[in-house]
Amino acid sequence: MRPFDDTPLSRDGKVLILAYDHGLEHGPVDFEDVPESADPRHVFDIAQHDAVTSLAVQKGIAEAYYPSYEDDVTLLAKLNGTSNLWMGEPDSSVNCSVEYADELGADAVGFTLYGGSNHEIEMAEEFRTAHEEARKRDLPVVMWSYPRGQGVKNDTKPGTISYAARLAHELGADVAKVKYPGSTEGMREAVEMAGKTEVIMSGGSKTGDRDFLENVKGAIDAGAAGLAVGRNVFQRENPEQLLDGLEQVIYEEATVDEALAAME
Amino acid sequence: MRPFDDTPLSRDGKVLILAYDHGLEHGPVDFEDVPESADPRHVFDIAQHDAVTSLAVQKGIAEAYYPSYEDDVTLLAKLNGTSNLWMGEPDSSVNCSVEYADELGADAVGFTLYGGSNHEIEMAEEFRTAHEEARKRDLPVVMWSYPRGQGVKNDTKPGTISYAARLAHELGADVAKVKYPGSTEGMREAVEMAGKTEVIMSGGSKTGDRDFLENVKGAIDAGAAGLAVGRNVFQRENPEQLLDGLEQVIYEEATVDEALAAME
Amino acid sequence: MRPFDDTPLSRDGKVLILAYDHGLEHGPVDFEDVPESADPRHVFDIAQHDAVTSLAVQKGIAEAYYPSYEDDVTLLAKLNGTSNLWMGEPDSSVNCSVEYADELGADAVGFTLYGGSNHEIEMAEEFRTAHEEARKRDLPVVMWSYPRGQGVKNDTKPGTISYAARLAHELGADVAKVKYPGSTEGMREAVEMAGKTEVIMSGGSKTGDRDFLENVKGAIDAGAAGLAVGRNVFQRENPEQLLDGLEQVIYEEATVDEALAAME
């Protein structure tokens, strides 16, 4: 297990994952507002922004486009994921083996765990297999740790988020991607529970610039290593602008006002 | 992953798959109108028409007849499929391994995914195994991407078809076979969502010459790479006639009227 | 895949399988009328009749008795099968691997598929594994193709039998064992649907000599390759007598009257 700072996911110990698996998880609806966002090349281009430390995509996107971007983009292969046509308890099919991700040139792998789902145990065991194979290949592991399902009433409650962060830590993730618990204090608790596992907040659905930057700033102040963001970037007409602002907040210890100024 | 144009499925970047797995999927009823269509040799003969770029069959048909046609027919081994005696949620048994398909001399493999079924996740994981093995053997992969089951109210709605095309892309298919969404516009959306994955429309049940050609023309105009057709060919007394017309529409950029003229 | 006539199952392209797995499938009750039929040696002796081209038994019977008969009996190892104590949807446990059947000296393997059962998909996948292993070892494969379960209202309807024959063909069986559909016409349809797969009728429960021979004659006239018979042979006091008659009908193109005469 490499120190996080030595992994390709890190820039000065901080991280910004551009997540782009929405075509699988949510379907074309997420691309409606900015139609070119349906084209993976558009997002691979965005991913070359200095603020972005890796791009998270499913296997099909990786094998079709990554060969053209391998010098410029750090690839995080998201190993599992499922369409929202699925009506069962939260679950995620393993769409890519670690072996194949490695062949594709992935620099890291990502895996979703729905704690509290009736499929939690099966998912945790699939995570084990992926995790141990990733360790053999020295690929850092990011867990999308999202409590969800019949065991979870409220999935953004601070206690739930900090439990999610702890799960990721106890199970061996290098990075825990969790929902923002609504406050700096909640995020700090999550960071404390995660031990040496780095915590990043997930961007969620699109929000205004200031609100979004304030949440990210709150997370960074709480000790989070950064952010995984999708819709808040690719659903913007000018995604680089927001990335300029995020770069200030995440890597430059800027205030939200300074970040907003940098975006103009 | 080879560029699609370099695969045996392509003729000038276009594709016409003759599908002949109806004996498994629907049973003898599909052969009633044209009894000789029950004989695989009849369909292997049709598959030698220049318009046809591959013939999709199940393992048993492949091993019994392909040795006599291997110089003249491109074989697409359909790996899964189930009888319609099955009363459970949509599912498909894996009847042929990629290894065995390769031994049989298959040039490509095909796999059904029922997004939205309670078996979606299991099927997606079986697809992963087949896909990764096919990549090792440089066999292109065609996904029959058919949302169906408790999660799917209307399986020909444009939004459903474009989601189906995107699923195929994100999961790594070279070609996505989808139902015709009823309009050129719907098909264009599917093509856009599929990225580098080629989209082909499935022929469906038998329709009149003009109607059928107009749908195919609509799909081609929308950017589809072509067609997978079964009943609309083998349930015709003179299947070569329709293939003459399809050849015009798919490969020659002909209008429907020109194609109909070429069929006379 | 060897041509059927070259396999040990064939005598001049015809086949008579003596089936003896009733102790597993039905229990001791099938042996009540002719108590010595419970002793496998009794049935191995019958299997030496010239009309019999192979004897189908489960693993336990094969390993205990076949070593004493290997020069005189062709062994068809039935790979799956289940007791009728089983109350679930029709299913069959795989009791013998192809590898072990081969070690026992089996000349062919047999496998039951219950199309329409809630276990159809699982059984079809187990069949795939067995089929592909059998191909490696050049062992012909006989499918007991018996639609049954919640998807099947009437399992001897001609359309069901011909579907059963087609399933066996599409999935790769060399021989499809189906129930007699009640008429020569129904059997002919099954034979047509089976392509190069040979079709044989299953003997079913004990019936009178003439009735039974007429059914077999009807099947042969319809193009069937022969018969798999169990109770109609071993539940008779003089099983060789019926085999004399079956030999006439199956291999000698005799009429039923000629066959009955040969039995006297």
Next chain:
Amino acid sequence: MRPFDDTPLSRDGKVLILAYDHGLEHGPVDFEDVPESADPRHVFDIAQHDAVTSLAVQKGIAEAYYPSYEDDVTLLAKLNGTSNLWMGEPDSSVNCSVEYADELGADAVGFTLYGGSNHEIEMAEEFRTAHEEARKRDLPVVMWSYPRGQGVKNDTKPGTISYAARLAHELGADVAKVKYPGSTEGMREAVEMAGKTEVIMSGGSKTGDRDFLENVKGAIDAGAAGLAVGRNVFQRENPEQLLDGLEQVIYEEATVDEALAAME
């Protein structure tokens, strides 16, 4: 497959298995009357009686105690078994692989099959794996053949016991351990149905000396090879005494009166 008489289970073709897996199957309650019976050493000592041809224990007992007794006791490793805390349909977890049993020095292996349970098929397939591995290592296989579960109304009915014996035979067991069907006639039927598979009766719960010996005598007279006994031995204050009597009945063709006399 070795002839039974050549296996370590046999003494002159007869067998007495001392079964001691009650701590797993029933729990401490079975040791209450004779507290020292909870100590495996007590039972390993009893197992050195000349009448005992093997001792059946679970893996944990074998690995802890067998090294001290390997010169004096024949080890039958019981491969599956489950606590009676289990509330589901009858089932049995596989607690020991054949490979590990062999490493422990086992001379034979034992396996429970609950025919008629909703887990029958799964258990039969686990049995297949164990059986074929045992054959590779020349370890004889004893099946505890106990019809039980939703498919079984009465598990000591003669027809059920003889079916149980036949199941063991068809699936490949060398020895079938069945419940005593209540009469010599019932046992004879079971023996007949088992072909070359040896049948032994299971001792069941503790009964008086004469009653117990009469049942065993009845089984021996019916052709059974012997007995598997647990509680009737280790729940006695003087277990060697009963073993003296059993030795007379099983190996010396003694009457029950002679056996009782030998016990004094």
Next chain:
Amino acid sequence: MRPFDDTPLSRDGKVLILAYDHGLEHGPVDFEDVPESADPRHVFDIAQHDAVTSLAVQKGIAEAYYPSYEDDVTLLAKLNGTSNLWMGEPDSSVNCSVEYADELGADAVGFTLYGGSNHEIEMAEEFRTAHEEARKRDLPVVMWSYPRGQGVKNDTKPGTISYAARLAHELGADVAKVKYPGSTEGMREAVEMAGKTEVIMSGGSKTGDRDFLENVKGAIDAGAAGLAVGRNVFQRENPEQLLDGLEQVIYEEATVDEALAAME
């Protein structure tokens, strides 16, 4: 199987496991009273107390922190475990393979079995795999033997605890961790049922010093080898103080009063 005294778990045949998997099993709530207990380094420091013979943690904690403590702490890798978000019948996902535990430098492995759960059989089979792999690597195996689920009304009843201890013994555990049955007599019964398997009591939720030491003393007097303790140590402001007392009771045959004196 090494004698227990030769294993790294033992100090003079006695054992004190510091258990620290509460972050996974219970979540952050267990760290609320003593916030620094959320930091694994805090607990690794405690684990260096002479009284502690090993520290039980999940894989993620082990790989992140053990490299800094490998000279000072004996590592017991807990292989399975599940969050309490899980709403199904008691079950535990296998989060770490024995192979990986060995690579991490683990000195022993731990495994939970919920006897009586609807997942008991699956868990017992997972235990088999882990146990046999651990034997190959000479890693002692500790079973958390906790009857729980629909088959268990009262999980601290003496008969249940002694059954739990026996299960661990029959299945091959070196050490059985069981709940304290409420009395020395109950614990003695458990110890007797466990044969050569060492029995340790689990500490449970936090209690007062005297009460806790009296329970431990009762267990030791009953023949238990020691204790696994978590919350009663890390939820104390001064955990070393209680460990001083436990050291007296477990290793020095001290009375509770002597132990309390040693804590001052």
